[in-house]
Amino acid sequence: MVPTTVASGAFSETAQVSLGKDGARSTAGAAGSGDAYFPNAGNGGYDVQHYDLALRYTPPTEPTVLTGRLSGVATITLRAKQDLQSLNFDLRGLDVSSVRVDGKAAAHGKAQGKDNAEWSQKQDNANRYWELTVELRPKLEAGQTTTIVIEYGGITGRPLDTTGALYGWVTTADGAMVVNEPDGAATWYPVNDDPEDKATYRFRITVPAGKTAVANGLPAGAPQTKAGWTTWTWRASDPMSSYLSTASVGDYALSRDVSPDGLPIINAIDDGVTGAPLAETAAALALQPQMITFLEAQFGRYPFESFGAIVDDDSVDYALETQTRPVYSEVADENTVVHELGHQWFGNSVTPADWKDIWLNEGWATYIEWLWAEHQGTASISNQFADTVAYLDANDGWALNIADPGRDSLFANPVYLRGAATLYALRAKIGDDAFFAGARLWLTEYDDSNATTADFEAVMEESSGQQLQTFFDDWLREGDRPAMP
Numbered sequence: 001m002v003p004t005t006v007a008s009g010a011f012s013e014t015a016q017v018s019l020g021k022d023g024a025r026s027t028a029g030a031a032g033s034g035d036a037y038f039p040n041a042g043n044g045g046y047d048v049q050h051y052d053l054a055l056r057y058t059p060p061t062e063p064t065v066l067t068g069r070l071s072g073v074a075t076i077t078l079r080a081k082q083d084l085q086s087l088n089f090d091l092r093g094l095d096v097s098s099v100r101v102d103g104k105a106a107a108h109g110k111a112q113g114k115d116n117a118e119w120s121q122k123q124d125n126a127n128r129y130w131e132l133t134v135e136l137r138p139k140l141e142a143g144q145t146t147t148i149v150i151e152y153g154g155i156t157g158r159p160l161d162t163t164g165a166l167y168g169w170v171t172t173a174d175g176a177m178v179v180n181e182p183d184g185a186a187t188w189y190p191v192n193d194d195p196e197d198k199a200t201y202r203f204r205i206t207v208p209a210g211k212t213a214v215a216n217g218l219p220a221g222a223p224q225t226k227a228g229w230t231t232w233t234w235r236a237s238d239p240m241s242s243y244l245s246t247a248s249v250g251d252y253a254l255s256r257d258v259s260p261d262g263l264p265i266i267n268a269i270d271d272g273v274t275g276a277p278l279a280e281t282a283a284a285l286a287l288q289p290q291m292i293t294f295l296e297a298q299f300g301r302y303p304f305e306s307f308g309a310i311v312d313d314d315s316v317d318y319a320l321e322t323q324t325r326p327v328y329s330e331v332a333d334e335n336t337v338v339h340e341l342g343h344q345w346f347g348n349s350v351t352p353a354d355w356k357d358i359w360l361n362e363g364w365a366t367y368i369e370w371l372w373a374e375h376q377g378t379a380s381i382s383n384q385f386a387d388t389v390a391y392l393d394a395n396d397g398w399a400l401n402i403a404d405p406g407r408d409s410l411f412a413n414p415v416y417l418r419g420a421a422t423l424y425a426l427r428a429k430i431g432d433d434a435f436f437a438g439a440r441l442w443l444t445e446y447d448d449s450n451a452t453t454a455d456f457e458a459v460m461e462e463s464s465g466q467q468l469q470t471f472f473d474d475w476l477r478e479g480d481r482p483a484m485p
C-alpha cells in the first residue's frame, strides 16, 4: 500500500506532483509507508530488489564502553513504482558521506546544478523521522530500475524501540547483536523499512581478525583475512523483509548440521555462553533437524535455503526470528527454538502487511510451540490451551484486541497467548482437515509475500466453507472471554 498522502501526528507529507518538460507526471516518493503504528518507517514509490551491504565494524575496545564504529557502502538496486523525482531511505543515527545514482556522484544539499542528483539527510528523533532524501536527475520513470550507492558511517550504541527495549545494531562487549523488529534496520543501513518491500541481500562484513560475522542465508566463499581484518560474506537469496535481516558480530564458534531432507543448518554460539545455558542451548539446537521434519509434515516444505542460530550474550532479553538464522540472547531453549523455526513459515515467508497484524506471527509461533510439546510428549495441546485460558482470565488478557493491539503492545503476552488460543479454537470449530489445509493454503497463496488478518480469515472461510466473521471477532477482538470450544 503506497498512499500518495500520509497524514499522521508525527508528520504530514503530501506527494509533490510536478509536470516535467515532456508533460509527464513525476512525484516525490512518500517519506513513510503509512503503517498505522510506524507511519514514517518505509518509503513510497519504489521497490527494492537487492541490498548489497559492505560493512566495516570495530567492536568496543573497552568491554565496559558499549560503543563501536560502523561504516558501510550500501548498493541498493530498486525499481520505481511510479514516476519519481525524489525518493527516501530510512537511516537513523549514521551520517551519509556520499551518494551515487547509476554511477554518477550526487551533490550534497540543494541547487548544485541541473544535471546532478542531490541528497540530504534529516533526523528528527522526537517524531521518529530519519530520512535520507535523494533528488533524482534525471527523474525515474515508473518501471525503471536504478542502482544507488550510499557511503555512510558513525558510532554505534544501543538503540531503543518505542517501548524502551534494545533493538537494531546493539553494540555488545565483543561485537554486535542485530535484531530489528519492528523498525530497527535503519540503525545500520539505509533501507526501505517496510515489511512489504522484500528484497534479496548480500552482506560483506569486515571485522577485526579473530571476530566472526554471521548474517542471513548461506556463506558465499571462505572468510578472507588481510592486514588484520577479516571479511565474511553471506548471501540471502530468498526475498526478505528488512526487520528480519541480521549481521551479528561476536566471538562465535560456528558449527554445521543438516536436516534429514538436506537443508544446511549453520549455528553460531558466542564463547561467552557457557555452563548450564550452553548445555541447554546445545541440546535444543541438536533438535533442529527433527523440528524441521516435524513442521514440514504439518505445514509443507521449509521455505528458505538454510536455517540455524546465533546465540549471543544477555544484552537483548528476547529472541528474534531473523530469516534463516534466529538470534537468541544468552540461551536458546527448546520452546524458543521451535517458536523461531515456526516463524520461518508464519512471519517470514508470509509476513504481516501491517504491524497491527502481528498476531499472525506470534499466535502461530506460539501454537507451534504447543504442537511440538505435544509431539514430544511433554504436554497435551488441550492442557496447554487450558493453562493459557487460565492465564488470560487471571491477567485481564481478553481486554486486548489482538488484531489491532496498539504500537507499544505489539509483543504483549495476549498477542502470543490469545493468538494461539484463537488457532486452537479455530481448529476445534472447523476440524483438523480444514484447519491444516487452510494453513497450507495460506502459506502457498502468500509465500514470499505479505497478508492481513482479513486475508487469513478469508483463507480459513474458503478452506472450511464456513462463515467465520463472528468467530474471529469473538476470539481476536471482543473484550470478553469467548465461549470455549
Ligand code: ARG
Residues within 6 Å of the ligand: 161, 165, 167, 181, 318, 319, 320, 321, 339, 340, 362, 411
Ligand atoms: N518476534 C520475537 C519473537 O517472538 C519477539 C520480538 C520481541 N521484541 C521486543 N522488542 N520485545 O520471537
Ligand code: ZN
Residues within 6 Å of the ligand: 339, 343, 361, 362, 365
Ligand atoms: Zn515470536
